[in-house]
Amino acid sequence: MEIIVVEKSPPLKGNVRINGAKNSALPIIAASLLGTEDIILEDVPDLRDVGIICEVLRSLGAEVEFIDKRTIKINSKNLNNHITRYDLMNKMRASLLVMGPLIARLGKSKTSLPGGCAIGTRPIDLHLKGFKALGVDINTEHGSIDASVDKLIGGKIYLDFPSVGATENIMMIASMAEGETILDNAAMEPEIIDLQNFLNKLGAKIKGAGTSTIKIKGVKRLGGCRHQIIPDRIEAGTFLVAAAITGGDVVVENVIASHIKPVIAKLREAGVEVIENDDNIRVIGNGEIKPIDVKTLPYPGFPTDMQSQFMAMLTLCKGTSVVVETVFENRFMHVDELKRMGANIKIDGKSAIIQGVDGLTGAPVKATDLRAGAALVLAGLVAEGKTEIEDIYHIERGYDGIEEKFSKLGAIIYRKTV
Numbered sequence: 001m002e003i004i005v006v007e008k009s010p011p012l013k014g015n016v017r018i019n020g021a022k023n024s025a026l027p028i029i030a031a032s033l034l035g036t037e038d039i040i041l042e043d044v045p046d047l048r049d050v051g052i053i054c055e056v057l058r059s060l061g062a063e064v065e066f067i068d069k070r071t072i073k074i075n076s077k078n079l080n081n082h083i084t085r086y087d088l089m090n091k092m093r094a095s096l097l098v099m100g101p102l103i104a105r106l107g108k109s110k111t112s113l114p115g116g117c118a119i120g121t122r123p124i125d126l127h128l129k130g131f132k133a134l135g136v137d138i139n140t141e142h143g144s145i146d147a148s149v150d151k152l153i154g155g156k157i158y159l160d161f162p163s164v165g166a167t168e169n170i171m172m173i174a175s176m177a178e179g180e181t182i183l184d185n186a187a188m189e190p191e192i193i194d195l196q197n198f199l200n201k202l203g204a205k206i207k208g209a210g211t212s213t214i215k216i217k218g219v220k221r222l223g224g225c226r227h228q229i230i231p232d233r234i235e236a237g238t239f240l241v242a243a244a245i246t247g248g249d250v251v252v253e254n255v256i257a258s259h260i261k262p263v264i265a266k267l268r269e270a271g272v273e274v275i276e277n278d279d280n281i282r283v284i285g286n287g288e289i290k291p292i293d294v295k296t297l298p299y300p301g302f303p304t305d306m307q308s309q310f311m312a313m314l315t316l317c318k319g320t321s322v323v324v325e326t327v328f329e330n331r332f333m334h335v336d337e338l339k340r341m342g343a344n345i346k347i348d349g350k351s352a353i354i355q356g357v358d359g360l361t362g363a364p365v366k367a368t369d370l371r372a373g374a375a376l377v378l379a380g381l382v383a384e385g386k387t388e389i390e391d392i393y394h395i396e397r398g399y400d401g402i403e404e405k406f407s408k409l410g411a412i413i414y415r416k417t418v
């Protein structure tokens with residue numbers, strides 16, 4: 001088994017370049033099933049999840065070729081299989097995003113119910129509500145979802161919650177439905193805008209992404225294009241926190257500051273100096289973290305995917321901080337791991353109350369999910385001694401070259417086989 005070891009490190013210093021966003025790349029790769037000509041995707045992060053979704057596409061009849069490590073060529077002209085493989089689907093929630101494109105292209109799909117995951121039950125009712133509004137028949141039996149439709153007809157859909165995945169699935173399926181689809185209370189994340197831009201390059205007629213109403217005029221056929229994935233705002237945020245927690249001085253490059261406004265605002269509230277430049281953000285930590293309150297919300301609120309990293313930082317604040325998680329019902333699993341490292345945290349329902357401590361101590365810990373893993377890396381940078389992190393496949397799902405990047409900034413981090 002491989003683990004990641006993090007040792008107490010000096011304040012991080014230097015520059016780090018952020019890769020393309022996982023949460024943009026995954027839906028855009030799924031959306032590539034809609035096109036019938038060559039699609040070239042650039043700045044695709046080199047991640048476990050990307051490998052899995054590419055395998056899902058191949059299993060459906062698409063050609064997927066890596067031109068280099070982070071550039072993919074996809075051609076879905078010969079898409080011929082509407083049945084997804086359970087062994088791939090159950091590895092990753094985002095694989096559900098092939099459902100919309102499959103129904104749009106082939107009039108049917110057979111996929112497995114994705115089931116819950118560590119951070120919550122993550123139902124898919126909103127995805128299915130959207131499909132049904134466009135005329136799709138859905139049957140869920142024996143853990144499988146059978147969907148079929150003779151003709152997709154645009155419709156009006158109101159999402160009870162601005163689900164990112166449901167918004168994406170509905171944009172994809174509606175792009176090939178007859179007539180117009182109006183999606184209200186849509187998610188507004190930057191990754192939704194990236195998907196709109198990509199689909200429009202293929203020939204779709206979508207507007208409104210980035211607001212709560214998205215209008216999609218269906219077209220008969222989608223083609224090909226070249227598209228560059230936007231930078232990963234969560235990877236960027238993780239490095240900003242790394243600079244802050246170590247009292248370092250780090251320039252984070254290839255980041256769009258407007259995508260992480262709440263992260264920047266909360267770092268400043270915590271007493272960290274953040275300098276926004278055109279294409280980079282510099283963080284200068286002074287070694288002292290002020291207590292702050294954080295509440296996760298759908299975009300443009302504070303991202304749930306940055307909650308655990310902030311919690312790691314706040315374990316060392318001078319006072320008491322409160323973190324409220326409103327997006328996922330079970331996203332506090334890192335708390336027990338941080339407590340093993342000496343943190344003082346109490347959970348009360350959706351809130352975590354963090355009483356700052358003078359220092360953390362390294363310990364054997366488990367990455368219980370992707371961002372929990374990132375939080376443990378951050379805590380490990382400032383904890384006395386060694387932090388040995390197990391179950392690092394979670395971290396590999398979402399961080400491209402994490403050890404190399406941290407090492408380049410002066411961190412003591414390495415992989416070990418045990």
Ligand SMILES: CC(=O)N[C@H]1[C@@H](OP(=O)(O)OP(=O)(O)OC[C@H]2O[C@@H](n3ccc(=O)[nH]c3=O)[C@H](O)[C@@H]2O)O[C@H](CO)[C@@H](O)[C@@H]1O
Binds near residue numbers: 122
């Ligand atoms: C690949 C990807 O982009 N993943 C991101 C995406 O996940 P994902 O698209 O799965 O997240 P959603 O926005 O759909 O989920 C948010 C909340 O809505 C609930 N829900 C969702 C769908 C549904 O049909 N019914 C329902 O009740 C979920 O259980 C959750 O409590 O957005 C999340 C919220 O910003 C991020 O944490 C994930 O990193």
Ligand SMILES: C=C(OP(=O)(O)O)C(=O)O
Binds near residue numbers: 094119305370371
């Ligand atoms: C929860 C996350 O991702 P996913 O939706 O792919 O599980 C994440 O990126 O933190």
